[in-house]
Amino acid sequence: MRWSELESADCPIARALSILGDRWTLMILRDCFFGVHRFEAFQANLGISRTILRDRLAHLVQAGILVQRPYQDRPVRYDYVLSAKGKALNGVMLMLGEWGRTAVDGQPETQIRHRHQTCGHVLTPYVACAACGEEVVAKDVRAVRAA
Amino acid sequence: MRWSELESADCPIARALSILGDRWTLMILRDCFFGVHRFEAFQANLGISRTILRDRLAHLVQAGILVQRPYQDRPVRYDYVLSAKGKALNGVMLMLGEWGRTAVDGQPETQIRHRHQTCGHVLTPYVACAACGEEVVAKDVRAVRAA
DNA sequence: ATAGTCAGTCCATAAACTAAACGCACTTAA
DNA sequence: TTAAGTGCGTTTAGTTTATGGACTGACTAT
Numbered sequence: 001m002r003w004s005e006l007e008s009a010d011c012p013i014a015r016a017l018s019i020l021g022d023r024w025t026l027m028i029l030r031d032c033f034f035g036v037h038r039f040e041a042f043q044a045n046l047g048i049s050r051t052i053l054r055d056r057l058a059h060l061v062q063a064g065i066l067v068q069r070p071y072q073d074r075p076v077r078y079d080y081v082l083s084a085k086g087k088a089l090n091g092v093m094l095m096l097g098e099w100g101r102t103a104v105d106g107q108p109e110t111q112i113r114h115r116h117q118t119c120g121h122v123l124t125p126y127v128a129c130a131a132c133g134e135e136v137v138a139k140d141v142r143a144v145r146a147a
Numbered sequence: 148m149r150w151s152e153l154e155s156a157d158c159p160i161a162r163a164l165s166i167l168g169d170r171w172t173l174m175i176l177r178d179c180f181f182g183v184h185r186f187e188a189f190q191a192n193l194g195i196s197r198t199i200l201r202d203r204l205a206h207l208v209q210a211g212i213l214v215q216r217p218y219q220d221r222p223v224r225y226d227y228v229l230s231a232k233g234k235a236l237n238g239v240m241l242m243l244g245e246w247g248r249t250a251v252d253g254q255p256e257t258q259i260r261h262r263h264q265t266c267g268h269v270l271t272p273y274v275a276c277a278a279c280g281e282e283v284v285a286k287d288v289r290a291v292r293a294a
Numbered sequence: 295a296t297a298g299t300c301a302g303t304c305c306a307t308a309a310a311c312t313a314a315a316c317g318c319a320c321t322t323a324a
Numbered sequence: 325t326t327a328a329g330t331g332c333g334t335t336t337a338g339t340t341t342a343t344g345g346a347c348t349g350a351c352t353a354t
């Protein structure tokens with residue numbers, strides 16, 4: 001199967017992965033959440049090849065996840081910043097980080113975390129149900145086709 | 148940069164992506180959450196090439212995310228099932244699906260969703276803070292190096 | 295003038311992926 | 325007792341994608 005065929009799947013995870021599911025895209029977006037905006041900064045941070053970086057940034061802009069914002073003229077140079085659609089990935093990033101911290105071998109205590117500004121605590125994120133507010137665990141969910 | 152260098156990064160997102168960050172791994176895991184266990188079923192479902200499937204399954208087993216459970220002898224055949232570490236990815240999957248459903252172009256209403264068995268509602272997942280129980284949004288989190 | 299910055303592009307090589315055929319150890323049906 | 329089927333792979337050959345490094349172009353600062 002061609003990867004590009006996934007974008008029209010009726011599974012939302014498949015659709016998400018058709019955009020995010022390669023080796024670098026999520027790393028670039030992670031940098032965006034950490035405040036990195038510029039081509040050279042992404043390249044230096046990630047050690048990604050410039051060709052791929054160009055390609056991935058273009059895709060993210062095309063998908064409406066990043067927007068280009070000019071920060072100088074002569075020559076025109078752009079920042080790449082998260083759109084609303086990009087910021088909506090925050091939950092994915094937090095859960096991915098939490099899994100990486102707790103499940104991947106290593107020293108969890110030396111790793112970067114987040115502070116929840118509104119309550120002041122170091123953040124331990126979990127997924128909750130909008131209807132009942134309870135934590136959602138794997139055994140309590142069943143796939144359904146929405147009405 | 149070599150992709151393999153990421154696994155020792157001090158960013159938990161980078162570590163997570165060193166395992167999950169390729170074109171097929173998360174799709175295979177999605178299938179696991181939907182109850183797919185066998186080689187032929189993954190292959191038929193995803194249309195992935197058999198070589199890659201073999202490789203990805205081996206990696207996931209090695210990383211302790213899937214475990215092989217024999218379901219017959221002569222010849223020995225294995226199911227691939229989620230370990231605790233694999234099930235811990237549930238939150239990532241739910242948030243990825245929610246983003247795919249709401250942010251990626253398409254008809255959200257025709258897509259697969261989940262039901263939250265404990266309250267009976269169709270699930271709309273969000274990320275909450277374990278300390279205060281409130282929803283966590285992008286602007287309220289700041290990266291910190293854990294003490 | 296000389297060097298430096300930033301965002302790319304170009305190119306040759308290397309790695310990853312693909313599809314389709316094949317192998318092996320069985321089981322079931324004719 | 326062959327013949328076909330099942331399940332999980334491996335092999336091969338061809339295609340696609342990624343990589344690293346040099347290079348370009350439009351500037352700015354010294």
